[in-house]
Amino acid sequence: MTAKLAVNECTKTFGPTVALASTTLAIEPGEFVSLVGPSGCGKSTLFNVVSGLLRPDNGRVEIDGVDVTGHSGHVGYMLQKDLLIPWRSVVDNITLGAALTRGVTKADQTQAVDFARRYGLGDFLDHYPHALSGGMRQRVALMRTLATNHDLLLLDEPFGALDSQTRLEMQQWLLEVWSETQRTVLFVTHDVDESIFLSDRILVMSPRPGRIVSELVVNLPRPRTLQQMTEPDFIAVKRQILDLLHGTVTV
Numbered sequence: 024m025t026a027k028l029a030v031n032e033c034t035k036t037f038g039p040t041v042a043l044a045s046t047t048l049a050i051e052p053g054e055f056v057s058l059v060g061p062s063g064c065g066k067s068t069l070f071n072v073v074s075g076l077l078r079p080d081n082g083r084v085e086i087d088g089v090d091v092t093g094h095s096g097h098v099g100y101m102l103q104k105d106l107l108i109p110w111r112s113v114v115d116n117i118t119l120g121a122a123l124t125r126g127v128t129k130a131d132q133t134q135a136v137d138f139a140r141r142y143g144l145g146d147f148l149d150h151y152p153h154a155l156s157g158g159m160r161q162r163v164a165l166m167r168t169l170a171t172n173h174d175l176l177l178l179d180e181p182f183g184a185l186d187s188q189t190r191l192e193m194q195q196w197l198l199e200v201w202s203e204t205q206r207t208v209l210f211v212t213h214d215v216d217e218s219i220f221l222s223d224r225i226l227v228m229s230p231r232p233g234r235i236v237s238e239l240v241v242n243l244p245r246p247r248t249l250q251q252m253t254e255p256d257f258i259a260v261k262r263q264i265l266d267l268l269h270g271t272v273t274v
């Protein structure tokens with residue numbers, strides 16, 4: 024099977040700073056893969072390279088077997104600070120991608136309304152971001168990413184700013200969206216529990232200059248439940264990741 028995403032020996036340097044050391048990874052269609060690693064290790068840089076916003080110094084990015092190195096427009100990308108536009112309503116924020124590229128069609132509008140209704144924002148279609156809770160805003164930002172209709176989604180710490188209870192709700196919601204819409208997800212988080220709860224596989228990165236130092240397969244059954252988070256299998260994976268992170272983090 025052709026990988027949905029293949030990154031081959033990509034590197035990226037900013038002046039004297041090696042932001043990303045040689046990185047190779049492959050993600051299968053429909054997989055949910057998380058990247059964890061210390062702050063500044065190059066996670067967002069890797070996402071910028073995969074999305075084509077940055078051209079790597081070396082290496083190659085392939086989506087569905089096609090070389091897209093340095094070319095944007097092939098992934099749905101939710102940036103680490105993905106802000107909603109304050110003067111656009113929920114629906115108009117969801118259709119922002121189309122508005123910026125080719126113009127919003129009736130079909131885009133209908134899809135945005137469908138997403139908002141299906142994912143709990145049906146009563147807020149015409150609301151502006153200031154009238155939404157933090158969790159709702161993150162959901163709109165995620166729907167905006169879904170609405171680009173790309174199979175591959177890059178989500179860079181989408182729940183980083185949320186309180187732990189809202190975060191758990193959003194994680195369950197994301198798994199529901201992922202299984203319903205059958206997308207492939209590459210997800211960045213600092214939260215080890217979150218990475219285990221969501222993922223099929225976890226890639227652990229070293230401190231800067233970052234590279235992938237380890238890979239763990241999460242064999243917990245799906246659909247995942249909150250109860251699993253306190254069970255021995257979950258804790259065993261958590262211990263492995265914490266060991267890897269503490270073995271590599273310089274304090």
Ligand SMILES: Nc1ncnc2c1ncn2[C@@H]1O[C@H](COP(=O)(O)OP(=O)(O)OP(=O)(O)O)[C@@H](O)[C@H]1O
Pocket residue numbers: 037040041042061062063064065066067068069103231
């Ligand atoms: N546009 C840029 N110009 C110069 N340096 C950059 C640029 N983007 C990133 N860097 C540097 O590259 C390194 C990796 O940054 P990056 O944002 O990829 O880290 P990260 O793993 O996403 O960190 P965090 O977890 O804090 O979001 C850092 O040292 C950062 O200062």
Ligand SMILES: [Mg+2]
Pocket residue numbers: 066067068103179
């Ligand atoms: Mg980052």
